[in-house]
Amino acid sequence: MIRVEKRPQPSQFWSAATPVVAVLATMVAGGLLFAVLGKDPLLAIKTIFWDPLFGEFSFYYRPQLLIKGAPLILIAIGLSLGFRAGIWNIGAEGQYIIGALVGAGIGLAFYPLEAWYIFPLMVLGGAFGGWAWGMIPAVLKVRFGTNEILVSLMLVYVAEQFLASMALGLMRNPDGMGFPGSRNLQQYGSAYNAELIAGSGMHWGVLSAFLAVIFAYILLNRHMLGYHIRLTGEAPRAARFAGVNPARLILFCLGTSGALAGLAGLFEVAGPAGQVTIDFNVGYGFTAIIVAFLGRLHPIGILLAGFLMALTYIGGEIAQSQLGLPAAAIQVFQGMLLFFLLAFDLLTNFRIRLARGEVA
Amino acid sequence: MTQTLLSINGLTKAYPGVVANDDVSFDIGVGEVHALLGENGAGKSTLVKMIYGLVKPDAGTMTLRSQPFAPPEPRSARADGIAMVFQHFSLFEALNVAENVALGMENPPPMRDLARRIREVSETYGLPLDPYRVVGDLSAGERQRVEIIRCLLQDPKLLIMDEPTSVLTPQEVEILFETLRKLSAEGTAILYISHKLEEIRALCDAATILRLGKVVGSCIPRDTTARDMAEMMVGSSLKTPEPSNRTLGDVALDITGLSVASPSEFGTSLKNIHLTLQQGEVLGIGGVAGNGQDELLAALSGEIRSAPDAIKLNGAPIGHLGPNPRRALGLLAAPEERLGHAAAPDMSLTENALLTGSVRKGLASNGFLKWGATQEFAEAIIKAFDVRTPGPANAARSLSGGNLQKFVIGREVLQDPKVLVVNQPTWGVDAAAAAAIRQAILDLAGGGAAVLVISQDLDELMEISGRFAALNEGRLSDIRPTDTLTVEEIGLMMGGAHGMEVAHV
Numbered sequence: 001m002i003r004v005e006k007r008p009q010p011s012q013f014w015s016a017a018t019p020v021v022a023v024l025a026t027m028v029a030g031g032l033l034f035a036v037l038g039k040d041p042l043l044a045i046k047t048i049f050w051d052p053l054f055g056e057f058s059f060y061y062r063p064q065l066l067i068k069g070a071p072l073i074l075i076a077i078g079l080s081l082g083f084r085a086g087i088w089n090i091g092a093e094g095q096y097i098i099g100a101l102v103g104a105g106i107g108l109a110f111y112p113l114e115a116w117y118i119f120p121l122m123v124l125g126g127a128f129g130g131w132a133w134g135m136i137p138a139v140l141k142v143r144f145g146t147n148e149i150l151v152s153l154m155l156v157y158v159a160e161q162f163l164a165s166m167a168l169g170l171m172r173n174p175d176g177m178g179f180p181g182s183r184n185l186q187q188y189g190s191a192y193n194a195e196l197i198a199g200s201g202m203h204w205g206v207l208s209a210f211l212a213v214i215f216a217y218i219l220l221n222r223h224m225l226g227y228h229i230r231l232t233g234e235a236p237r238a239a240r241f242a243g244v245n246p247a248r249l250i251l252f253c254l255g256t257s258g259a260l261a262g263l264a265g266l267f268e269v270a271g272p273a274g275q276v277t278i279d280f281n282v283g284y285g286f287t288a289i290i291v292a293f294l295g296r297l298h299p300i301g302i303l304l305a306g307f308l309m310a311l312t313y314i315g316g317e318i319a320q321s322q323l324g325l326p327a328a329a330i331q332v333f334q335g336m337l338l339f340f341l342l343a344f345d346l347l348t349n350f351r352i353r354l355a356r357g358e359v360a
Numbered sequence: 361m362t363q364t365l366l367s368i369n370g371l372t373k374a375y376p377g378v379v380a381n382d383d384v385s386f387d388i389g390v391g392e393v394h395a396l397l398g399e400n401g402a403g404k405s406t407l408v409k410m411i412y413g414l415v416k417p418d419a420g421t422m423t424l425r426s427q428p429f430a431p432p433e434p435r436s437a438r439a440d441g442i443a444m445v446f447q448h449f450s451l452f453e454a455l456n457v458a459e460n461v462a463l464g465m466e467n468p469p470p471m472r473d474l475a476r477r478i479r480e481v482s483e484t485y486g487l488p489l490d491p492y493r494v495v496g497d498l499s500a501g502e503r504q505r506v507e508i509i510r511c512l513l514q515d516p517k518l519l520i521m522d523e524p525t526s527v528l529t530p531q532e533v534e535i536l537f538e539t540l541r542k543l544s545a546e547g548t549a550i551l552y553i554s555h556k557l558e559e560i561r562a563l564c565d566a567a568t569i570l571r572l573g574k575v576v577g578s579c580i581p582r583d584t585t586a587r588d589m590a591e592m593m594v595g596s597s598l599k600t601p602e603p604s605n606r607t608l609g610d611v612a613l614d615i616t617g618l619s620v621a622s623p624s625e626f627g628t629s630l631k632n633i634h635l636t637l638q639q640g641e642v643l644g645i646g647g648v649a650g651n652g653q654d655e656l657l658a659a660l661s662g663e664i665r666s667a668p669d670a671i672k673l674n675g676a677p678i679g680h681l682g683p684n685p686r687r688a689l690g691l692l693a694a695p696e697e698r699l700g701h702a703a704a705p706d707m708s709l710t711e712n713a714l715l716t717g718s719v720r721k722g723l724a725s726n727g728f729l730k731w732g733a734t735q736e737f738a739e740a741i742i743k744a745f746d747v748r749t750p751g752p753a754n755a756a757r758s759l760s761g762g763n764l765q766k767f768v769i770g771r772e773v774l775q776d777p778k779v780l781v782v783n784q785p786t787w788g789v790d791a792a793a794a795a796a797i798r799q800a801i802l803d804l805a806g807g808g809a810a811v812l813v814i815s816q817d818l819d820e821l822m823e824i825s826g827r828f829a830a831l832n833e834g835r836l837s838d839i840r841p842t843d844t845l846t847v848e849e850i851g852l853m854m855g856g857a858h859g860m861e862v863a864h865v
Contacts, residue, residue: 231704
């Protein structure tokens with residue numbers, strides 16, 4: 001009989017190895033899935049993982065990796081702070097939308113004025129919008145003990161309605177001949193989140209993502225606040241004993257993750273997306289939850305996981321267009337990744353033994 | 361007592377990395393009260409689990425009334441007349457006594473008959489219990505009675521009791537012993553597990569002593585001193601903690617009219633507590649578990665706030681302060697629950713040293729952590745308190761209970777407290793570690809600090825404290841010098857017998 005036994009302390013080896021094993025297992029199970037769908041599994045895996053990086057058109061896909069990875073990393077870093085402390089912000093998608101709306105709103109309000117301070121103001125506005133949207137579940141939790149999972153998730157749908165109303169009403173392009181959607185910020189120099197080096201995909205959002213990784217790393221490993229975050233997640237009673245104020249921690253974690261998600265939204269709307277449209281959000285806020293866990297809630301891990309996830313997005317699109325794989329199959333593939341990660345995670349804290357059956 | 365009821369021959373049980381029982385043999389006679397004595401981890405629990413059919417031995421045999429006996433599961437052990445009262449009760453609080461008893465039976469009779477039988481048994485054995493009372497309203501002593509009656513209804517030949525007195529006042533213990541003596545006189549054998557030596561001397565006919573899974577001796581408890589038994593249990597001679605010269609100084613801690621509500625729904629609120637604690641003094645606070653001990657610690661550590669003037673440290677009001685400002689002023693605390701409260705299980709010892717040490721040891725500047733200094737602090741604790749661990753990078757949960765407790769107490773002691781509050785400092789700790797911890801507390805007081813020891817171990821409190829008080833339902837009794845106290849007085853301070861009475865017949 002197989003028995004699962006708790007390790008005396010977490011295994012360092014498995015803590016690092018599980019993401020790799022999970023990716024390999026996803027490739028195997030995903031390959032089987034693609035084979036059942038009648039596609040060549042090896043070709044499909046190669047299309048997803050190899051072509052965007054080293055294939056014929058990789059000059060186009062590599063910048064895409066930064067563009068898609070950056071918002072995931074930025075949001076996931078914020079979420080991981082809360083997740084470490086047992087504070088579950090599931091509504092990053094909503095904070096992302098509100099951040100984009102506030103930031104874009106500031107830009108559009110100045111149109112057509114050209115001035116250096118417009119983009120910095122938009123950045124502040126984006127962070128503020130996300131922060132404010134994140135503070136709603138935070139304040140409700142601190143004040144009334146509501147569940148932040150439910151409140152933050154439901155606020156996503158509120159934000160989506162808000163986005164639709166803005167795209168169709170207040171922010172609609174007056175020169176757009178009645179089509180929904182705002183002016184294109186890519187054509188408004190002072191508000192455009194342009195690439196820092198042309199053709200590299202490197203825009204301000206990518207830079208912010210890298211800064212966020214460094215900031216989070218220092219916070220968690222070198223600062224008292226980060227220590228309190230980890231302590232609260234691992235042993236809430238011990239955290240209280242150590243003098244942690246739980247309410248302040250909730251406000252900080254939800255506020256910070258909201259602000260980072262709002263930043264991601266602003267950089268997206270002012271850069272790669274360009275305009276506020278009804279379907280502006282593409283689920284980065286939800287995918288970032290996977291990224292956070294895939295990266296083991298560790299800043300460096302999240303950096304790698306963000307790019308891995310971006311890779312499956314881009315590779316998945318290639319596989320869709322070139323091999324005719326259904327979009328749902330790609331989503332299942334991404335879901336498998338999280339599933340296997342959580343499953344293999346068991347090995348960090350437990351070991352598996354073959355032993356005779358026994359009731360003990 | 362001439363006839364052998366249960367004979368155990370060479371029982372062996374190994375778990376990965378540890379031999380829990382190694383070639384254990386002894387006999388229990390009919391009607392004998394047999395003590396099983398040993399430190400935590402000596403293998404007492406594994407042994408009784410094998411007798412009760414919860415664990416299968418790797419080797420060895422048992423015979424019950426000369427018949428081979430190898431219960432595959434507790435049900436068949438019960439069918440053969442073995443009953444067990446566990447240390448932790450398995451009762452449903454929302455159900456009444458009779459319903460709880462019925463749940464443990466194979467074929468429960470109609471509720472009315474069962475209630476009548478419960479009344480009969482409870483009156484015969486001096487365990488008064490109303491079968492229709494809801495268990496949630498019962499005291500710990502009364503809940504234990506439900507468990508005992510549940511066993512007695514099976515008409516057992518062997519009753520196993522695992523640390524039954526840890527939740528009882530001295531008066532309640534005496535009542536329990538009357539019941540057990542009566543059962544024994546009627547021919548029921550009792551296997552009594554405990555590490556409280558005086559109890560065993562008062563109750564038991566024979567004792568088997570286990571150490572590290574092996575039988576290291578047996579004795580007739582009545583004819584053996586507690587010290588000799590303790591030394592057999594530990595395997596070395598014990599050093600009794602020695603109080604250093606006590607010269608009491610100024611009042612260090614002054615609690616006046618402290619009343620706080622418990623943060624937990626099932627907790628006990630503190631009601632109008634008064635006490636003063638002088639420099640160089642050890643004050644012991646006894647009481648049955650759940651009478652406000654956790655709340656008192658939390659109110660002093662700063663986890664629960666109170667009116668500023670309710671708690672004064674060296675004359676300054678601190679009731680409104682949180683844990684870290686209190687630490688800065690010199691009031692330190694060590695909670696009862698090691699894993700999850702005093703220490704974070706999955707964090708390293710270095711990280712756990714930071715948990716309470718950051719303020720007084722200056723382990724952070726401007727919020728940035730000094731890991732080097734923190735590791736030195738952790739190493740200093742490990743060295744000074746002989747904590748057995750490969751190093752400060754190991755997780756707290758990898759340490760044994762005794763070693764972690766030494767770490768937790770050492771962490772506070774090495775911060776040079778003005779006032780130290782500890783809750784259950786030696787709970788679940790082996791005798792050698794317990795002696796070291798008590799010595800550290802006495803040395804601390806000898807150095808001029810004031811120490812408040814909350815404990816359920818009365819022997820411990822009598823040994824180390826100069827004055828004693830008891831918590832009962834959130835109220836603190838009068839504070840009395842320990843050298844003039846009798847056991848009866850202590851029992852009354854702890855709330856007496858909670859309405860129990862002695863066996864009639």
